[in-house]
Amino acid sequence: MDPALIDDCVHCGFCLPTCPTYVLWGEEMDSPRGRIWLMRGTVDGTLELDRTVAEHFDRCLGCMACLTSCPSGVKYDRLIELAREKVEETIKRPLMERILRLFVFAIFPHPKRLKAALKFTWLPAPGPFKPLRALAPDYTATAPPPLETPAQGEKLARVGLLTGCVQSVIFGETNRASTRVLSAYGYEVTTAYSGCCGALALHAGKREEGLHLAKEVEAAFKAAGADRIVTNAAGCGSHLKDAHLDLPVLDISEAVAQGRKPELHPLPVRVSFQESCHLGHAQRVRSEPRELLRSIPELDLVEPIEQELCCGSAGIYNLVQPEAARTLGDRKAERVLATNPDVLSTANPGCMLQVTAALKRAGRPLPGAHPVELLDLSIRGAQLGDPAPE
Ligand code: SF4
Numbered sequence: 237m238d239p240a241l242i243d244d245c246v247h248c249g250f251c252l253p254t255c256p257t258y259v260l261w262g263e264e265m266d267s268p269r270g271r272i273w274l275m276r277g278t279v280d281g282t283l284e285l286d287r288t289v290a291e292h293f294d295r296c297l298g299c300m301a302c303l304t305s306c307p308s309g310v311k312y313d314r315l316i317e318l319a320r321e322k323v324e325e326t327i328k329r330p331l332m333e334r335i336l337r338l339f340v341f342a343i344f345p346h347p348k349r350l351k352a353a354l355k356f357t358w359l360p361a362p363g364p365f366k367p368l369r370a371l372a373p374d375y376t377a378t379a380p381p382p383l384e385t386p387a388q389g390e391k392l393a394r395v396g397l398l399t400g401c402v403q404s405v406i407f408g409e410t411n412r413a414s415t416r417v418l419s420a421y422g423y424e425v426t427t428a429y430s431g432c433c434g435a436l437a438l439h440a441g442k443r444e445e446g447l448h449l450a451k452e453v454e455a456a457f458k459a460a461g462a463d464r465i466v467t468n469a470a471g472c473g474s475h476l477k478d479a480h481l482d483l484p485v486l487d488i489s490e491a492v493a494q495g496r497k498p499e500l501h502p503l504p505v506r507v508s509f510q511e512s513c514h515l516g517h518a519q520r521v522r523s524e525p526r527e528l529l530r531s532i533p534e535l536d537l538v539e540p541i542e543q544e545l546c547c548g549s550a551g552i553y554n555l556v557q558p559e560a561a562r563t564l565g566d567r568k569a570e571r572v573l574a575t576n577p578d579v580l581s582t583a584n585p586g587c588m589l590q591v592t593a594a595l596k597r598a599g600r601p602l603p604g605a606h607p608v609e610l611l612d613l614s615i616r617g618a619q620l621g622d623p624a625p626e
């Protein structure tokens with residue numbers, strides 16, 4: 237861990253009220269300041285990195301709310317990444333936890349395996365595998381988006397759309413809508429790379445693996461002639477932006493903001509928009525998704541309170557820290573329902589799974605749609621629930 241990064245923290249505590257784990261438990265060691273203090277101890281040698289210390293790092297969601305609230309510009313994102321690497325090197329986790337993590341990394345980043353696994357969600361799940369079953373969505377296979385989609389009108393740029401791993405399997409329609417929207421906004425689209433970008437690995441302390449996959453994404457899109465990469469999953473976008481690739485990386489809402497607006501038709505729905513942490517806190521992309529939604533005629537945009545507080549999804553957090561994740565998910569569902577929406581919108585597949593599962597638990601399920609899917613409906617003059625084009 238880098239002592240200079242640790243020294244940036246002046247212990248002011250401004251980050252505490254925005255940290256979900258501090259909000260849940262009120263424990264200093266489960267706050268950003270407390271975790272930085274633990275990091276300092278392990279660097280100084282005054283503290284051993286044992287299971288107890290590792291547990292405080294494990295409980296961090298990596299939501300980056302503390303990046304937003306810290307007035308001293310502490311690079312907590314880098315600090316927790318380094319701490320996680322150290323934990324992975326040093327700590328031997330309990331056997332069942334190791335099996336769960338192995339299973340998750342053997343399945344989730346591989347779309348074919350994930351598709352196969354989703355067919356068995358009816359099976360009883362033992363102990364630590366229960367959260368996997370609880371979060372598994374009703375799965376319907378969708379066709380992948382086309383490999384090539386021409387721009388409508390004069391071409392502004394050629395973009396590589398990252399279709400992702402979880403996104404491509406569970407939210408395939410989001411990818412198909414994304415290619416239609418990008419095309420309508422003047423972009424030629426290639427989906428030459430399919431699979432994981434490495435964000436899941438990075439979240440779990442496997443930095444080298446995460447960066448290697450990010451480079452593979454870039455190589456595939458460069459080979460396909462793309463001049464920028466577009467993502468529609470906030471966690472993937474945040475990871476690719478942090479990987480410092482040569483190709484520029486844009487969230488799809490940023491690409492839309494820079495594109496050529498087509499004719500939009502009314503979509504009279506009340507949309508509760510939940511900003512995902514990796515879009516707001518990590519990428520600092522806040523105005524673009526809201527502008528995108530506001531541009532849709534007759535759409536009523538509402539926002540739940542506590543936007544800054546994570547829903548508990550956070551990469552694989554809801555699988556490895558299920559109790560805290562469930563509490564945060566239920567809290568988020570309550571806040572979303574208080575806005576009395578027709579539909580939940582969020583720009584990250586993990587948040588969508590987490591909050592829609594919590595809404596079901598609350599007995600008030602809602603349809604979920606990525607902002608770009610709502611924009612696609614508006615471009616096509618379709619309404620929520622209408623079938624998607626073939
Ligand atoms: S990343 Fe989120 S959970 Fe972790 S310390 Fe910062 S605010 Fe708290």
Ligand code: SF4
Nearest residue numbers: 245246248249251306
């Ligand atoms: S991380 Fe930033 S906000 Fe939190 S205690 Fe340190 S300096 Fe203050």
